Amino acid sequence: MKRLLPLLAVFAPAPAFAHAFLKSAEPSVGAVVATPPAQLLLTYTEGLEVPFCTVTVAGPDGAQVQTAKPQPVPGHENELAVPMHITAPGKYVVTWHALSQDTHKTQGSFSFTVSP
Template identity: 30%
Template sequence: MPMLSPSRIAKASVAVVAALATSLALAHPKLISANPADKSVGPAPTEIALHFSEKLVAQFCNATLVMAAASGPTNIAAKVATSSDGKTLTVLPAQPLAPGAYRVDWHVVAADTHRVGGTLAFQVK
């Protein structure tokens, strides 16, 4: 078996590091935390904040606030915005939230251009 020279080992190391850096750059945004938290019960929030692992592309991100009702789900008017650092998607209800079960259906896009979505559920006392 041939011996690897130090220069070949160095070149291989650089290639591995470059490949890892590229794969990290192409990672999809992940929801790190939310306020209110998923499945939480508490007072009506004035805003719902979703915090992500990387900067979002604001024009491709959106969320819908929905109240679960016996007659079926009802969309709640809300403004959606991204933070100045681009890592937080905020949902601002147009009216105070009444007691009940709510969910936020969200989708975001980061630099890798892949759309990622999810649902956050919470209850207002």
């Protein structure tokens, strides 16, 4: 049996897409929403090391409206929940840095708009 182990290693599938890219968001990328959302939900393509992920949400005046660090979503290791306190309409810019469970870092940015 010992001689089988190296063979299994050779034939193990390569981690082709083992980086955490943003798969979807709520509010979604580019969305125009009528009601200020109380939280941002980000869904990634890989499981995350949540304590090492950061998300900022900057409002039309440049002030950040996230009220806490990204929170884990129980049962969904590829999601981040970010509580927000939005009081004004306008464009909100989300900037995220993620660390996936395979220790690779990714980052990105998008915006959504709260209509008046």
